Amino acid sequence: MNRQRNEPNSHAAEAPADPIGGIRAKKSLPRLRPCAAVAFLAALSIAVASAAAAEDHPHGQRSITDTTLEWPSWVEFVRVLSLRDYNTRVVVLGTVLLGTAAGVVGTFAYLRKRALMGDALSHATLPGIAAVFLWLGSKDLPILIAGAAASGVLGVLAVIALRQVPRIRADAAIGIVLSVFFGAGMVLFSFVQQMRTGNEAGLQTFIYGKAAAMLQGDAVLIGACGLMVISVAAALFKEFRLVCFDQAFASASGFHVVFIDLIMMALVVLTTVVGLQAVGLILIVALLIIPAASARFWTDGLLVMTLLAALIGAVSGWLGSTFSALLPRLPTGAVIVMCAGLIFFVSMLLAPRRGVVASLMRRWMLQRKIGYQHLLRALVEREEMEGEDAAIELRRLLRARSWSPKILRRIIRRAVREGAVVRVGQDGLRLTTGGRVEATRILRNHRLWEMYLIRYADIAPSHVDRDADEVEHVLSEAIVRELERAMDAVVNVPPSPHLYEAR
């Protein structure tokens, strides 16, 4: 395994020849935690797609105008997934670590509502990179990163200072710092480009990122910084939690909020600066925001959210770098962000409590319950006036409430199925015994609430019906007991406060 294979893979175009090819013999990088399910799904989808596309596009024969994707062969596919290539291993390791660190840091930034601060920060690193390069002429990564961090911090301070200025709001402050710092960076960059010795090729990668060209040193740097970020976050977890959720309580308990905040910002700066090379200064903000925002859908606990965000960041890093290694001409950073975006989309749709599907379901169930209860109450109110034996016709029910015949029929079907109502004759309905009990309970809740409003909220009897209509469905047992106490322990159904006209 100590000889890099030179078979044509998609990295070969982007990655420079490894300068330390022979030395790294035994430094086999640690295997990644297998995320079996996701890997399997991804593998399956690619496999199916590649099988489908294999016949049409034989490998390696593309015309210039061909814009379709070139699917990898099985061999290549397995090799990338099993991380057998040195390049792939470095890139995957680097992006996974970056994703993990960004997920952790992003969680706190997200909860502090500082999501877009990272955007200003990342753009503000540009003048630092260019200035350091102009000044020292060095393209050493640590030096450039130090420059980036310095001007990034300056950018963050500028955002904070601008927010103090009257009439400049937080959003404008971020936009101003982002664009003006970027402009300053561009001014310096154009000097770099015109310098006789200027070889700015390495600097361009900071703007778009070029994860595929990552060297071992870069991955190690990202790894070291990522580990540092994660361990600081773990050590200060309690403090971060306090500051995120209850700043006033934190400072009252004697925590130095400003200091903790600064550490948090420093972690964001570190992650951003280290990640610039991989995903570029425009997209790094996505790695900070998206995993955290996605994780938020699934949980209410900070610890779980942090771990989940780290996992989502790692998975997107892994998926992104794998895809871009498999398929040609896919910029790694962008693919990582797309993967994260996909995870976000899925989370937003499918999360159990906060997801869109779940909340639509909840609304639908509530609507159904309300319709059902309205039907029962309408029936029991008719019975109250006309005696229990009378079958109630559909057309009179229609008049009781503004529901369309179609909806009413659907509600009735359900009530019949549930055994609360039986059909009588052509068009009549009658409550069953069980249905009557349920209907009486609903009617009682309705009346109790009406009386409560009339007596305590001083609302006219003609106005309480509507309000009680909304509340009757959500009155809990405990509230009903309290209402009973307030209404002098009425046991039976209280009479209606409205004057009925007997029809």
Add this chain to the structure above:
Amino acid sequence: MESWVWTIDGWIILVGVLSACSCTLLGNYLVLRKMSLMGDAISHAVLPGLAIAFLVSGSRSALPMLFGAIAAGALTTVLTEAVVRFGKVEQGAAMGVVFSVLFALGLILIRQAADHVDLDPGCVLYGNIAQIPLDAFGETLPPAAINLLIVMALNLLCVGLFYKELKITTFDPELASALGINAQVVHYGLMILVAITTVANFESVGSILVIAMLIVPAAAAHLLTERLGSMILVSLVIAAASAVIGHILAAFGPGWLGIAAATNTSAMIAVVAGAFLFVAILAAPQHGAISRLYHRLALRRSIVQEDILGLLHRLHEMAPAQLRPVGRQDVVLAVGDTLLSRRGLRALERRGYIESAGEGRGRRADRICLSAAGLAAASGLVRSHRLWEAYIAKHFELPLDHLHFSAERAEHFITPAMRQELSADLTGPQRDPHGKEIPPEAEQKP
């Protein structure tokens, strides 16, 4: 840098002014609506729109680009709102999610198409204003300038036609809907205009610097003015000035520093606009840092002077008439021996509120007392203080020892008219809650 060539530099400046002004026109509304970052989001998110328009039409002509921009702008807005509403994600984060994913999509699409089209991410990201005149060989109006002229006209037209609607929806959305103006439509219209303007500016300034053009002059103008109309005018002036100065600095600035190179004009425009904003932050007449510092200092000065007057008044109350003059140094020490208090004392002497008594004359006098004018001013102040104490004692049920602190601060801001009202509310009290006499209102000077 070579010397000035009108056929090149003139066009560059024209393009710069047009792009800065067309952006700023809309930027005013973005800044006022707290949607500055929507400009950021849209300028990034139009990339996939452009790329798709490009892939579909296979050309870089203006019309497909325009449709791509409109679609992408609308999409960004809709998606952001959807994420906020359905995902209950905070606005800023939602924007970040949407625009970064769209931008990533755009990058991928462009890379996929990179082989057979000359649209590289760089040209969208940076723009190259210096290239523009060369496209037309410096002879005729460059095509980019024509596009910008059209967009500028469009923006002027829309802002002019819908000035009232934009204004009302910006400052008072409730009033707008009460008047039957659909704020949502105005919002989408504005966002689509921003998208069009952004795209028109890509060639000259690129997608990130366009944010500077959108926000920075408008933010500066917001600091300098109080009305929307004048804000727009001032921001246009700042934008145009940034463009002109930016190009001059970019072309000749490095030469002045002894560097034989020119730098990026559009980036320099952004930097100059930032410098304008910085100056505005410092020197704006009302909201600037300097004027606020000055006002705060003036307030502190007058408060120290009033404290001295109040102190002398209280000392005089306690002492019999012949013992009234007080040691000058004691007074200074009592209000805090600072430069401010010593100078305040001298200013009071100059204004004739304080007379010297005892040894020495003028500033060297070691004992001082209030003059008649000083006594009138001081008794007004003390009256404010004690009336306020009586007032809050009556209405807020505070313990006696809590009254003084509030009154000590309020006394400086209580006008004679307020004193009258306080006195009326308390039915002309003679004494404050501590039992001290409330001095009568001084006679109005003729």
